[in-house]
């Protein structure tokens with residue numbers, strides 16, 4: 310395992326299992342390490358804050374993707390692989406469930422050439438941006454650098470974990486910001502335009518502006534089935550102004566009469582796509 314010392318040097322270290330009280334080290338962990346003979350031994354993992362974890366699809370155990378992070382970058386591409394709202398919604402729900410602020414990065418804007426591409430980009434901004442779900446959305450290109458300065462400014466002085474489908478360009482973004490890094494960028498499957506799961510383990514990268522970036526392997530999807538029906542609503546930040554205003558106190562905003570969330574979506578205060586996504590998730594977990 311690689312650890313980074315106080316001066317920012319990467320050092321190869323080993324762990325002594327027994328000292329963790331069952332805690333396995335995860336990317337972003339803060340730890341004490343000591344030199345023992347010619348080895349560096351991780352001796353203690355410090356208490357974690359800001360954890361991004363995901364349940365295994367069957368909900369039996371959870372996997373910590375990163376620790377001590379204060380923002381999640383949901384990294385997707387406009388195309389190759391094509392943007393899917395389902396992935397973004399699940400990733401955002403996971404971030405909210407973990408009480409971490411999220412930012413959406415839409416990569417490969419250099420491929421935004423036709424009318425269909427431009428309207429998809431506009432739609433993403435409308436649904437998820439400040440006038441929609443309220444998330445910061447950054448269209449970028451690791452190919453020509455479009456939007457990357459603004460994004461860098463947005464994440465300064467923070468530790469961010471990048472998550473997204475394989476091939477969206479997570480590692481490419483890290484490499485764009487620090488070209489001297491020895492990181493593997495993957496090719497896309499020519500038939501499906503999807504990634505080939507190039508990054509196989511998470512990697513912590515220090516950038517200037519006091520930014521720590523955690524690159525992770527691409528995910529097929531975030532499982533959200535562990536979230537109880539009556540809590541899912543709180544993972545949609547744009548619902549919050551309407552929650553508590555429904556006729557029934559225990560309304561979960563499905564078929565109940567007098568539902569303030571439903572009527573907000575009908576009157577354009579909540580984007581219909583997001584309300585429908587919420588309904589679909591509730592129906593799926595039933």
Ligand SMILES: Nc1nc2c(ncn2[C@@H]2O[C@H](COP(=O)(O)OP(=O)(O)OP(=O)(O)O)[C@@H](O)[C@H]2O)c(=O)[nH]1
Pocket residue numbers: 416417418419420449450451452453473474475476477478479480481482493494495496497504505506507508509525526527528
């Ligand atoms: N056109 C274009 N291609 C890009 C851009 N960013 C990345 N790519 C390409 O997309 C492919 C996948 O990039 P990676 O950075 O390996 O993607 P990843 O998200 O790290 O994928 P995994 O490690 O498999 O999860 C590579 O062929 C990159 O060259 C971009 O902004 N524009």
Ligand SMILES: [Mg+2]
Pocket residue numbers: 479480481493495507508524525526527
């Ligand atoms: Mg990668």
Ligand SMILES: [Zn+2]
Pocket residue numbers: 555560561562563565567568569570571
């Ligand atoms: Zn309601």
